[in-house]
Amino acid sequence: MKGLAGAATRYRIMAWITGVLLAVMVCIGLPLRYWLLKDNWHSPVSTVYSIGWVLHGWMFVLYLAAALDVTFRMKYSVLKVLGVAVSGTIPFMSFVAEHFVKRDVTAKLMQ
Amino acid sequence: MLRLLFTPRWLARSLLGVVLLAACVGLGVWQWDRAQATLDSEHAALEVPVQVIDLAPAGTDLPGESVGRPVFATGSYTAPPLYVSNRALDGRKGFWVLSPLELSDGSQVAILRGWLPEVVEVPTGNVEVTGVMQPYENFYSGSTAKNGVIVSMTRDEIVAAWGEDVRAGIVNLSSQDPAFPGDPLPVPSTVQPGGVGFPLQNFFYALQWLIFAGFVVFFWWRWIGIDLRDLDRGKEAP
Numbered sequence: 001m002k003g004l005a006g007a008a009t010r011y012r013i014m015a016w017i018t019g020v021l022l023a024v025m026v027c028i029g030l031p032l033r034y035w036l037l038k039d040n041w042h043s044p045v046s047t048v049y050s051i052g053w054v055l056h057g058w059m060f061v062l063y064l065a066a067a068l069d070v071t072f073r074m075k076y077s078v079l080k081v082l083g084v085a086v087s088g089t090i091p092f093m094s095f096v097a098e099h100f101v102k103r104d105v106t107a108k109l110m111q
Numbered sequence: 112m113l114r115l116l117f118t119p120r121w122l123a124r125s126l127l128g129v130v131l132l133a134a135c136v137g138l139g140v141w142q143w144d145r146a147q148a149t150l151d152s153e154h155a156a157l158e159v160p161v162q163v164i165d166l167a168p169a170g171t172d173l174p175g176e177s178v179g180r181p182v183f184a185t186g187s188y189t190a191p192p193l194y195v196s197n198r199a200l201d202g203r204k205g206f207w208v209l210s211p212l213e214l215s216d217g218s219q220v221a222i223l224r225g226w227l228p229e230v231v232e233v234p235t236g237n238v239e240v241t242g243v244m245q246p247y248e249n250f251y252s253g254s255t256a257k258n259g260v261i262v263s264m265t266r267d268e269i270v271a272a273w274g275e276d277v278r279a280g281i282v283n284l285s286s287q288d289p290a291f292p293g294d295p296l297p298v299p300s301t302v303q304p305g306g307v308g309f310p311l312q313n314f315f316y317a318l319q320w321l322i323f324a325g326f327v328v329f330f331w332w333r334w335i336g337i338d339l340r341d342l343d344r345g346k347e348a349p
Contacts, residue, residue, distance in 0.1 A: 050312050057312075057319050064323065068330055078127065 004073050008105040011070040012098055014063040015087075019094035021056050025049075026091045063088040067097075074104055112339060121335065128331040132324050139320030146313035153307035163220050163282060166244055172266060173246045173280030179304035180244050182282055184220060186212040188235040192224070193272055194260045200226040200298060208233055208295045209264060209281070211273045212240065220278040221269055224287075225295030230260065234291035242282035243300040 033049045064085055071081045087097035115121055163184040166177035188210045195207035205228040211219040222240060224233065248263040261268045269277055283300040 053312050054315050057315050061319055061322055064326060068326060072330065072333065078124070 004070070004105060005109060007066070007070040007073050008101065011063075011066040011101060014059065014066045015094045015098035015101075018056065018059045018063040018088045019092065019098070021052070021059055022089075022091050022094070025052050025056060060088050063094070067101075070101060070105070074101070074108065112335070115335065115338060115342060121338075124334070125331070128327055131327045135320050135324035135327060139317045139324065142313045142317035142320060146310045146317060149310040149313060150307065157304045157307065160241060163244075163278065164214065164216070164218070167220055167278040167280050167282075169218055169276050169278050171279050173244065175305060177244045177280060178246050179300075179302045181241065181285075182244055183239070183241045184212060184214060184282070185237075185239045186214040186220075187237045188222070188224075188233075189213045189219075190273060191259060192233055193256065193264075193268065194227075194230050195264055196260050196262055198226060198298075200296060203228060206230055206260070207264075207298065209261075209269070210235075211277065212238070212282075218276060218278055219273055221264070221273075221281045223264070223281050223283045223298065225284060225297040227295045231293075233295060234293050236289075236291065239288045240282065240284055241286045242284045243302065245281050245283050245300065245302045247280065 029049050029052055032045060037043055037045055067084045067088065068081065071084050076084070084097045084101060087093040116125065157180060160181040160183050163182040166180055166182055167173060190211050192208050192210040195209060198205060198207040205226050208224045208227055210222050210224050210233065212222045213219050222242065223245075227233070247266045247269070249265060251263045252265050252267060254262050254268075256268055256272060259272075264281055266279075269281075283302075284297050285300070287294065
């Protein structure tokens with residue numbers, strides 16, 4: 001139980017950062033990049049777009065570390081752990097995962 | 112620990128760990144290969160000759176990304192050339208010959224046609240040329256042409272001779288069709304194309320897959336450690 005609250009906070013922060021960044025990349029970045037610019041890989045927008053994915057990649061590394069940490073402390077089943085882990089790569093799913101993890105952690109802390 | 116490892120539950124967990132580990136490493140290798148393939152294709156793209164008008168804008172300095180790129184052009188040597196003094200070829204002193212090539216759109220580009228031992232008239236006419244884009248020289252920039260002889264191929268000297276609208280940079284001639292009797296001897300190009308953009312996205316993805324592989328090992332280890340501790344305390348493993 002020790003450290004669970006901190007682990008949950010870390011996970012929730014990363015879930016939001018990763019989720020918002022992924023939503024921006026998918027909802028704004030993708031259409032801008034592929035419908036507006038087509039094959040123009042050398043425009044500054046392409047560079048910013050690529051940097052966005054690099055940033056999401058590193059944020060996801062932190063997300064995964066935090067997610068594994070909190071799900072481990074919660075003694076989640078392997079399937080649930082994988083579900084929470086993969087949520088960081090599916091648009092808007094990290095918000096859903098965050099909701100359930102928060103609910104479970106709150107319930108456990110109340111015991 | 113060995114007895115714990117060979118329980119059905121831990122055999123399944125270890126198998127899953129190995130599968131995840133293999134997937135992470137495989138995906139990492141795949142992203143690494145993609146990064147290399149992107150680099151290779153970008154380098155290859157720089158080796159393909161393109162029209163000189165695509166790389167040399169008029170009325171400005173040569174953009175850095177044009178330096179060292181192979182180009183081709185069709186046009187005609189028109190105005191009298193500029194002779195660049197004090198240029199040696201294979202140890203012999205002489206001159207470089209710089210001719211304006213008038214292109215079909217009326218613009219001009221400077222062609223470094225080669226080396227001659229002395230200032231003599233060079234053939235003119237319609238030609239197809241290939242060459243390597245090189246930037247202007249920038250030493251002795253204060254000097255001026257005397258009887259068509261210059262000391263360095265600066266933009267100022269070339270603009271003074273052929274006008275402000277001359278295309279940027281100098282094409283170091285590699286081949287010319289047709290060749291004329293009395294053509295200067297081509298001089299080797301010394302410039303190299305610049306670097307290409309590094310595919311950071313694929314490179315970092317490769318790195319991140321390796322980090323994820325590390326996560327798999329770390330959590331397998333942590334998990335079995337907890338089960339072992341629980342066993343020692345006489346509890347059943349979760």
